[in-house]
Amino acid sequence: MTDQLPTPRGRLTAGKELSGLTWLRVGGPAEWLFQPADAEDLADFLAALDPAMPVFPMGVGSNLIVRDGGMRGVVVKLGRPFMDITVDGDLVTAGAAALDARVARAAADAGIDLTFLRTIPGSLGGALRMNAGCYGSYVADHFVSAEVILRDGTATTLTRDDIQFAYRQTDIPEGATILSVTLRGGSGDSAALHARMEEQLAKRDATQPTKALTAGSTFRNPAGFSSTGRADDTHDLKAWKVIDEAGMRGATRGGAQMSEMHSNFLVNKGGATAADLEGLGEEVRKRVFQTQGIELVWEIMRVGEPVDK
Template sequence: MTELPKVRGKLTPNKPLSDLTWLRVGGPADWLFQPADLADLQDFLRDLPLEVPVFPMGVGSNLIVRDGGLRAVVVRLGRGFNSISVEGARVTAGAAALDAHVARKAADAGVDLTFLRTIPGAIGGAVCMNAGCYGSYVADHLLEVRAVLRSGELVTLTPSDLSFAYRSSEVPEGAVIVEAVFEGHVADAEQLHAHMEAQLKRRDETQPTKDRSAGSTFRNPAGFSSTGRADDVHDLKAWKVIDDAGLRGATRGGAQMSPKHSNFLVNTGSATAADLEGLGEEVRKRVFQQSGIELVWEIKRIGEPVSSDKG
């Protein structure tokens, strides 16, 4: 195995990723690196041999790691990368700060980033996937991000650098986002908190928030927010085309398309990554046969299946 640079943080070989993802599946990463601070991350990426792939991982809320694991160094930011500060209408958040915490801290200061409140995960992942809810997206509020490139250089990237699109962005290969700066509208703090409570209530009524899921499984074919606004039409929502194909509640092994919201793939307790991805692919196939619509995964799937490990 390639020798890795010395670090001040924590570098763990053959780290199982199943306990780091919301779906609780996945084989081991070759290495898990938890940097002590920004300089530790910069030094590590600078000195890491270029042939070793890097995969930045947040809290694993939108991720299926395949059962054979990941031949890469997984970089997971923790304390030291989760600060949140507000100055005027600008909110600066570390990449490891939870989306919900950023929304609440901003609201305390009378800044409206309420769309982040119901998005599972951390800020780094929210930027990478241009996360959105109720008609607002990261791209609508982001001013800039700071990221560490594979060279170890700390750079500032603008929204135009990131080429935001629906549920996607173009972060440089192997780069690790460490901080993001947002701008929100100034509003009454009490009203913002009341609005977020209403959002949470609506989410809990319509989504399987108590189950092991990774949020919305597929992008909406029409490119709308996954949860949508009250005035959205529902003819081209992922859940609607899945329902029309008769797949609400469909199962494979321990995997299920939630009976509560058919665009949520859940681990009922014993699912493997192969069960989850296999069910998702079956849904894509059946929806295409039924409607001619090709669903696109919103959940990121990485790593190798078990079979590829067998020589």
């Protein structure tokens, strides 16, 4: 099957190591890594690709564990052609590869309040796919539309009527690659918006291991849900709290650790494998369930194959 891959204008690399493309710095190789030249290149490639070939769109690897055996099929990674940001009135349209922090800053420059994005790690495509949020705001609250290319190469526009949003997830079709996202923000004073983001950054850096190799929050908060799928962020039951009560703050496995600074952060202390990180996470889930009857749900996406033993 790999002998019959389409020939794109972009870069197609066999056996590309993915560890250097994830924030946790772990993971085996992609069978193929495709970096399309533009949207048309991606659409043509997917349309010609054998439908049996798995396709995984990858962002900046901020919320991802790639297992040590790597990934079969084609990993699609968008680059510079998918980073543009434009503003039109109260609408901000950004390429899926644009970093959330950069989108927040560009919006603030234009007096548009998307400040909740500033401290969310990763790119806007990933933020849409997982309905990222903080400070009581979610992508769902601001979402207008998204340009995507489906697995068969079809280009389409998704609106609010096409996506079901839930806490830390959406039902965007499997294999679909998000190209750009349009969000609507409220108006605000540019200087005040930038000042608010600086305060948010200071608070984050004081409470989270931002200088360590992490992938953000490991588990979703086991909070209540409303009928719209929104989480109750004011709920007392937080993932870090139940992890602490299970005695797993600072727990280690190989080079992996549940952070001493914030126990809902998995940290690569040096030399960790994906198996170390995922295994420690599963140990935490087991201990929390045993001690409190609460089943933690992974927020970090885990993909790929384990190493054959």
